[in-house]
Amino acid sequence: MKERAIQFGPERRLIGILSLPETVDPSLPAIIVPNTGVEHRVGPNRLHIRLCRAFARLGFVSLRMDMSGMGDSGLPPDGGRGDPVSDMQAAMEQLQRMKLASKFIPVGLCSGGNDAHLLARVDDRVVAAAFIDHYQYRTPRAFFIQLAQKLSDPRRIGNFLRRKWAELSGKPRTEYDPNLVNFFEQPSRGQFLGDLERFMRRRMALFFLYTGENQNVYNYADQLYDVCPRLRDYPLQSLHYVPRCDHTFTHEEMRAQLIAVLERWLTTHILKREDEDEIDVVESANDPGGDLPQDFPAFSPLPGKMLSR
Amino acid sequence: MEPLYFGPGGRLFGLRSEPIGPARKTAILICHSWGVEYMRSYRALFLLAQQLGARGFETLRFDYSGTGDAAEMNEDATLERWVEDIRCAADELRALSGADHICLLGLRLGALLAMRAASSGVQAEAAALWDAPESGRRWIGELQELDRLHYAHKNRYLPPKLALQPLPGEILGRRWPEELDASVSPLTPLAPHSVAQLFHLRSADAIEMSLDGEAIKLPDPAHWNDVTWITRPWIPASTQRVIADALAERLQ
Numbered sequence: 212m213k214e215r216a217i218q219f220g221p222e223r224r225l226i227g228i229l230s231l232p233e234t235v236d237p238s239l240p241a242i243i244v245p246n247t248g249v250e251h252r253v254g255p256n257r258l259h260i261r262l263c264r265a266f267a268r269l270g271f272v273s274l275r276m277d278m279s280g281m282g283d284s285g286l287p288p289d290g291g292r293g294d295p296v297s298d299m300q301a302a303m304e305q306l307q308r309m310k311l312a313s314k315f316i317p318v319g320l321c322s323g324g325n326d327a328h329l330l331a332r333v334d335d336r337v338v339a340a341a342f343i344d345h346y347q348y349r350t351p352r353a354f355f356i357q358l359a360q361k362l363s364d365p366r367r368i369g370n371f372l373r374r375k376w377a378e379l380s381g382k383p384r385t386e387y388d389p390n391l392v393n394f395f396e397q398p399s400r401g402q403f404l405g406d407l408e409r410f411m412r413r414r415m416a417l418f419f420l421y422t423g424e425n426q427n428v429y430n431y432a433d434q435l436y437d438v439c440p441r442l443r444d445y446p447l448q449s450l451h452y453v454p455r456c457d458h459t460f461t462h463e464e465m466r467a468q469l470i471a472v473l474e475r476w477l478t479t480h481i482l483k484r485e486d487e488d489e490i491d492v493v494e495s496a497n498d499p500g501g502d503l504p505q506d507f508p509a510f511s512p513l514p515g516k517m518l519s520r
Numbered sequence: 521m522e523p524l525y526f527g528p529g530g531r532l533f534g535l536r537s538e539p540i541g542p543a544r545k546t547a548i549l550i551c552h553s554w555g556v557e558y559m560r561s562y563r564a565l566f567l568l569a570q571q572l573g574a575r576g577f578e579t580l581r582f583d584y585s586g587t588g589d590a591a592e593m594n595e596d597a598t599l600e601r602w603v604e605d606i607r608c609a610a611d612e613l614r615a616l617s618g619a620d621h622i623c624l625l626g627l628r629l630g631a632l633l634a635m636r637a638a639s640s641g642v643q644a645e646a647a648a649l650w651d652a653p654e655s656g657r658r659w660i661g662e663l664q665e666l667d668r669l670h671y672a673h674k675n676r677y678l679p680p681k682l683a684l685q686p687l688p689g690e691i692l693g694r695r696w697p698e699e700l701d702a703s704v705s706p707l708t709p710l711a712p713h714s715v716a717q718l719f720h721l722r723s724a725d726a727i728e729m730s731l732d733g734e735a736i737k738l739p740d741p742a743h744w745n746d747v748t749w750i751t752r753p754w755i756p757a758s759t760q761r762v763i764a765d766a767l768a769e770r771l772q
Contacts, residue, residue, distance in 0.1 A: 214591070216523035216533070226523060228589060249753040251562050253588050256693040264593070283521065283535055283566050360679045370676055423682045424674075454682055457674065461684065461693040 212267040217274075220301035224285035227276030227302060228252060229311075230263040235272055240338050240481065241312030242266050242273035243302050245295065245323040251282025254320070255459035258466055262318065265470045269477055272311045276302055278326065295326040296333060303336060314338045316481070318418075318473070319345065321458065325395040331415065332406055339416035339447075339481060341473060344458055346397040347421065347429040350437045356430045400438070407439050416447045416480035420472065423454030430454075447484075449476045521569075525591075526582075527608040533589035534582030534609060536616060537569040545772040546646065547578040547619035549610050551630030555663060555694045557744065558587065560754045561627055567757070571764035577771075578617040582609045584633075586695075599636070599703035606637035610644065621645040623717075623771055628744065632656055632707040639712045646717035646771055648763070649709050649733075651726050651742055656707035662745050663691050669747040692750070717770065721763055736766045 213231045218224075244259050246252050252275040253260055263273040277284035279293020287293055299317060306312050316339040317327030324345025331337040361367045397403070410417055421429045432452040436443040442450070451472055456465040522536045550565055552558045569579040583590045584605050586597040610622050623646035626634035631652035638644050653659035667686055675683040689697055709731060711718045718733030725741035740756035743749035 214525075214589075216525075216589075218521075218523070226521075248751075249563070250559050255559075257588075257593075260589070261593070282562060283523075364679060366676075366680075423678070426678060426682070457684055459693065462687055462690070463695075 212264055217305065219305035220298065222285070222288065224287075225276060225279065225298055225301055226252075226283045227274045228263070230267040230273045230275075231311075232267045232270045232272065234270070235311060236270060237310055237312055239271055239312065240314035240316045241303075241306050242271050242316045242318055243299055243327075244273060244275040244318050245299060245326040246275070246277050246281050247320045247323045249281065252277045256461060256466065258320070258460050258469070261466055261470060262473065265474055266477070269474060269482065271316075271477065271481075272306065274302055274306065296329050299326060299330045300334060303334070316340060316416075316477075319343065321345065322395050325397070328406065331410060335413065337415065339418075340410070341418035341420070341476070343420045343469070344422055344425070345419075346403055347425055347434075348400050348403070348438045349428050350434055352437065353428065353430050353434055357427055360426065360430075404439055407442060411441065411445050411447075414447060416449075416476075416484070417442075417445070418449045418451075418473065418476045418480075420451040420453065420469065422456040422458050422460075423452075424456075424458040447480055449480065524612075526612045527605065529591070531585065531591040532582055532605055532608060533591070534580050534612070535566075535569070536613075537573045537579045537581075539573050539576045539578050541576055543578055543617065543619070544576040545619060546621040546623050547580070547613050547617040548572055548623045548625050548648075548767070549606070549613050549634075549644075550579055550581040551606060551624060551626035551634045552581065552583065552588070553628035553630050554584070554587065555696075556666070556692045556750050557628050557663075560750065560752065563753050564756070564760065565627070568760045568763060571760050572767065575764055575768040577767070578613070578619060580609055580613040580616070598700065599633075599707075602633055603637045603640055603642075606633060607640075607642045610637075610642050621772060623648060623767070624715075625767075626650065626652070628653065629656075629659055629704070631709055632659070632704070635709055635711055636707055638715055644715055646719075647711055647715045648719040648721055648767060649711075650721040650763070651723050651744065652709035652720065652729075652731075654708070654727075654729055656704040660691075660696075660701060660705060666745065666747050666750060667691050670750060673747065719766070719770065721766075723759070734770075736762070738762055 215229045215231065216226065217229055218226050244263060247254055259275040263275050266273040278295055278298045280286045303315050315336050317330050317337060318341040319327035320343040324342040327340050327342060328345060331340045419435055435450055442448055453468060456468065460466045460469055524534055524536055526532050526534060550569065553561060565581055569581060572579050584597065584602045585592045586594055614622060622644045624634035624638065624644045625648045627650040631649035634647060638647065670692060671684055671686050689695060720731055720733050720735045721738055722735060723738045723740060723742035738759045739762060740759045742754065
């Protein structure tokens with residue numbers, strides 16, 4: 212495995228670290244890992260480094276990169292904030308120029324998952340994508356699980372009463388809530404379902420992993436299938452719920468668990484599939500059709516919080 | 521800005537920023553802190569390097585062994601290895617820049633490591649110690665308290681069966697082995713006589729310390745000991761400007 216730093220994009224203002232396997236196979240898709248939140252390309256607890264080195268061991272080229280204005284990447288000279296899709300497309304073009312790959316797999320955690328999703332929506336060079344703790348939608352079952360969790364835990368009842376008492380007393384909320392930082396806004400449920408439908412029509416391999424950290428929104432194994440029942444029967448998907456992992460994979464064993472499931476997914480859905488048939492695009496991702504197929508489930512209008520990490 | 525690999529076998533990773541316009545005689549080696557402080561301040565130090573470059577300083581930022589983009593995955597680093605990393609980085613910066621003088625600019629643990637390196641023979645004519653803790657022991661204690669508070673607060677939102685527990689030998693997800701703890705604890709921000717110019721850069725909320733050298737007060741608080749800040753970036757542009765201007769006034 213070799214690593215190499217590259218600068219690319221307009222004015223070469225974006226930076227990323229390439230992890231290269233001993234032998235590069237340009238017919239394999241390359242993996243792009245955008246930075247997460249405000250943490251630069253190394254990822255929380257060096258998670259992205261571990262991931263990319265594991266990908267290289269499997270034979271994949273990967274690039275972990277800083278998006279515009281993050282880590283060591285500059286902002287556009289026009290004073291704008293930069294655009295994650297343009298940033299990742301600049302990375303893809305760079306890897307194509309270097310003849311390392313022509314197909315791509317974005318793998319993103321949290322805001323990186325959002326970036327991966329936005330890229331997959333518009334660029335048909337994306338043949339697979341892995342989303343880790345990205346968009347989450349509450350279902351009736353999740354609502355009742357959370358309610359039961361709260362009612363069965365005297366500590367949380369106490370928290371609730373203290374919070375209400377503080378609100379009634381007019382005290383400003385000062386307690387630490389690790390979920391309070393906003394890094395992206397998730398799309399409406401309808402838009403999300405439409406995107407998934409298009410991803411499935413393009414025969415993209417899809418990986419979803421949810422940790423146990425956002426219990427108030429996502430709290431059981433099949434929740435995504437309840438949000439999108441068609442996904443359950445889609446053969447190229449892989450859904451994981453790991454309640455004992457937190458959002459930043461704080462402990463080493465959590466990071467090892469994530470790497471193991473991603474390696475399995477890549478082996479099953481990319482390497483073995485590459486052996487069987489060429490992954491190709493069956494429909495343009497630029498398909499603007501926003502209308503959902505008639506047989507999509509209706510949106511259940513439960514009061515839900517926006518995902519806020 | 522130029523990313524580069526250096527040191528034995530290219531095991532260290534750094535980012536060199538060249539000066540805009542004529543170069544000064546002094547080049548600045550930026551020594552990061554560690555763990556959550558490293559992540560929080562990473563972007564700020566990128567921006568500071570740009571500010572220093574605009575004032576004619578060549579700079580090098582780099583990651584210690586077992587941290588950031590360094591090649592080593594084993595996070596059981598040792599103090600000796602980190603001091604050796606600073607020596608390699610200082611040599612690299614001197615060779616790249618051709619500068620006559622090196623200034624070690626160390627943030628938090630980076631300040632303690634920089635002074636340990638200077639005491640161990642790393643040639644530095646100047647040092648700027650940014651929110652240096654009074655000792656390694658105190659710095660470790662502050663991080664351990666943040667670790668405890670972070671888990672306690674996080675667990676308030678989780679059912680008991682999913683509660684997270686701090687692991688021995690780790691601080692906020694990063695390995696912190698006993699040997700490292702024992703060797704970092706006695707470190708202090710005292711500079712050897714070989715460092716001719718010494719500056720203490722103190723954030724608005726830093727505790728007062730009486731130390732040799734010139735104290736430079738910074739306009740913004742740093743919130744190093746505030747658990748609500750551990751997931752936030754720390755990019756006070758006004759602080760960066762004050763530091764860059766102060767060093768430009770005082771260094772050749």
